[in-house]
Amino acid sequence: xxxxxxxxxxxxxxxxxxxxxxxxxxxxxxxRDHQLLLWTCSTCGTQxxxxxxxxxxxxxxxxxxxxxxxxxxxxxxxxxxRHHWAFHPGFQDELPYIYALIELDEGPLISTTIVGKQPTDxxxxxxxxxxxxxxDYAELGFTIPxxxxxxx
Amino acid sequence: MTDRQRIAVVGLGTVHDAxxxxxxxxxxxxxxxxxIADAGLSISDIDGALDLRRSGGGGDRSTYSDVFTRVLxxxxxxxxxxxxxxxxxxxxxxxxxxxxxxxxxxxxxxxGAVDDYTKAQLTKKQGxxxxxxVEKEGYWGKALGDLRAxxxxxxxxxxxMAEYGTTSEQLGAIAVAQRAWACMNPExxxxxxxxxxxxxxxxxxxxxxxxxxxISQISDGAVAFVLTTEDRARDCAQKPVYVQGQGFGxxxxxxxxxxxxxxxxxxxxxxxxxxxxxxxxxxxxxDVVQLYDCFTAEVLFQLEDYGFxxxxxxxxxxxxxxxxxxxxxxxxxxxxxxxxxxxxDLTGFSEAVLQLRGQAGERQVPDCEVAxxxxxxxxxxxxxxxxxxxxxxxxxx
Numbered sequence: 327x328x329x330x331x332x333x334x335x336x337x338x339x340x341x342x343x344x345x346x347x348x349x350x351x352x353x354x355x356x357x358r359d360h361q362l363l364l365w366t367c368s369t370c371g372t373q374x375x376x377x378x379x380x381x382x383x384x385x386x387x388x389x390x391x392x393x394x395x396x397x398x399x400x401x402x403x404x405x406x407x408r409h410h411w412a413f414h415p416g417f418q419d420e421l422p423y424i425y426a427l428i429e430l431d432e433g434p435l436i437s438t439t440i441v442g443k444q445p446t447d448x449x450x451x452x453x454x455x456x457x458x459x460x461x462d463y464a465e466l467g468f469t470i471p472x473x474x475x476x477x478x
Numbered sequence: 479m480t481d482r483q484r485i486a487v488v489g490l491g492t493v494h495d496a497x498x499x500x501x502x503x504x505x506x507x508x509x510x511x512x513x514i515a516d517a518g519l520s521i522s523d524i525d526g527a528l529d530l531r532r533s534g535g536g537g538d539r540s541t542y543s544d545v546f547t548r549v550l551x552x553x554x555x556x557x558x559x560x561x562x563x564x565x566x567x568x569x570x571x572x573x574x575x576x577x578x579x580x581x582x583x584x585x586x587x588x589x590g591a592v593d594d595y596t597k598a599q600l601t602k603k604q605g606x607x608x609x610x611x612v613e614k615e616g617y618w619g620k621a622l623g624d625l626r627a628x629x630x631x632x633x634x635x636x637x638x639m640a641e642y643g644t645t646s647e648q649l650g651a652i653a654v655a656q657r658a659w660a661c662m663n664p665e666x667x668x669x670x671x672x673x674x675x676x677x678x679x680x681x682x683x684x685x686x687x688x689x690x691x692x693i694s695q696i697s698d699g700a701v702a703f704v705l706t707t708e709d710r711a712r713d714c715a716q717k718p719v720y721v722q723g724q725g726f727g728x729x730x731x732x733x734x735x736x737x738x739x740x741x742x743x744x745x746x747x748x749x750x751x752x753x754x755x756x757x758x759x760x761x762x763x764x765d766v767v768q769l770y771d772c773f774t775a776e777v778l779f780q781l782e783d784y785g786f787x788x789x790x791x792x793x794x795x796x797x798x799x800x801x802x803x804x805x806x807x808x809x810x811x812x813x814x815x816x817x818x819x820x821x822x823d824l825t826g827f828s829e830a831v832l833q834l835r836g837q838a839g840e841r842q843v844p845d846c847e848v849a850x851x852x853x854x855x856x857x858x859x860x861x862x863x864x865x866x867x868x869x870x871x872x873x874x875x
């Protein structure tokens with residue numbers, strides 16, 4: 327796997343397709359523009375992912391007091407595992423891969439694989455700082471968010 | 479609840495090894511037939527049926543939802559699906575209680591059936607590994623390599639390791655203890671195959687930190703049980719096993735972004751209610767414990783959260799052998815999902831009933847009168863981890 331963020335139309339996608347639905351379409355559009363959007367309360371600024379009502383006060387109907395706003399794309403590893411089995415053949419070439427739960431600096435949790443330099447020890451990797459990397463599949467019309475380790 | 483009758487489990491039916499090619503609907507119907515016969519009842523007595531599914535509302539019509547009652551010829555006046563992952567035994571019991579309590583039914587049969595093993599063999603040919611079931615469409619992680627329960631449940635183990643210093647060998651102690659119990663259960667898949675910590679460590683890494691021996695079985699089979707009111711229960715063929723207390727908890731109530739549900743489960747509210755209803759003062763009042771064990775860390779968390787040991791101390795505690803045969807807490811005495819079979823998330827519930835009836839053979843816990851059986855299931859929205867915990871106290875007194 328490459329960790330470049332440049333557009334690579336030749337990348338093959340042989341995995342399950344991401345689920346893009348009414349609630350998260352804007353989020354996936356943001357990834358295509360290389361932005362990690364977080365669902366943000368215009369009243370108090372609290373950020374969420376995925377889309378939901380703000381828990382801190384009364385909301386407008388259909389959470390219209392909230393909108394998708396860019397986040398920092400930085401966070402730290404909250405929990406992780408290393409897959410040694412491919413449960414779907416499309417992941418065979420990536421084995422073993424680190425699948426991590428990331429605690430974003432803004433608070434929400436999001437999960438994906440770690441690309442580039444790989445954590446060696448699963449326990450000491452908890453708390454390691456990471457940032458988002460965008461993996462484009464232009465022909466398919468989506469961008470997959472990955473994360474990579476960065477220096478603190 | 480003093481003005482209401484207690485509800486009792488009066489019949490139990492288990493399909494362990496169906497002939498090859500047996501459908502889920504036939505396994506469900508057969509388990510129900512066995513449970514009804516076990517209670518000394520006939521099919522015409524049953525007036526309510528619950529279909530216990532893995533997915534909430536996932537009434538897969540072509541498998542057995544909307545089907546098994548007709549296969550069996552049940553004259554049920556109502557029939558519907560209850561589903562939330564591994565929580566179905568507790569949820570179904572609560573639902574059936576309402577129908578019995580209100581006089582809407584006299585006898586309710588609850589059935590869960592799975593053909594995961596057969597399906598896994600088929601999908602192996604397509605290059606997939608493990609259980610055939612994959613997370614549903616719409617699940618966040620599917621495109622990102624998160625395809626099975628182990629893909630996200632193993633986070634809980636790694637998080638507990640990071641927070642409390644728990645080791646893989648300590649998780650292995652849970653698997654080893656349950657295997658020892660399975661070796662006293664001739665119906666267990668792993669009967670006659672004891673394991674050591676070294677075997678656990680040498681078993682393949684699947685989603686590290688989980689080894690293969692941290693993961694529950696993939697099985698074909700079914701479990702059914704019949705519930706009725708106390709007065710009717712006295713006339714049934716088996717010793718009644720009473721539902722003494724029930725409680726539920728949702729880690730969703732803690733909200734996933736508060737990040738509490740990675741080293742604890744929603745045990746506190748479930749335990750508080752169930753133990754109070756049953757009149758128990760604490761875990762020391764339990765004779766046998768069947769904790770939901772889809773993976774080893776779930777057992778560890780529950781041991782801590784119920785108060786068998788201090789939070790974070792579970793690793794050392796299981797390592798000391800407390801849950802193995804001869805230990806202080808008879809835990810998952812049939813071998814559990816890890817070493818017995820994964821029978822539609824009802825393995826622990828059925829083992830509790832057998833123990834309370836005194837029908838557990840070589841593994842029988844002496845003077846067994848009070849059992850805790852738990853469930854754990856459902857998925858939060860992404861990032862997804864199971865959120866519901868059910869606590870059910872069964873007893874014969």
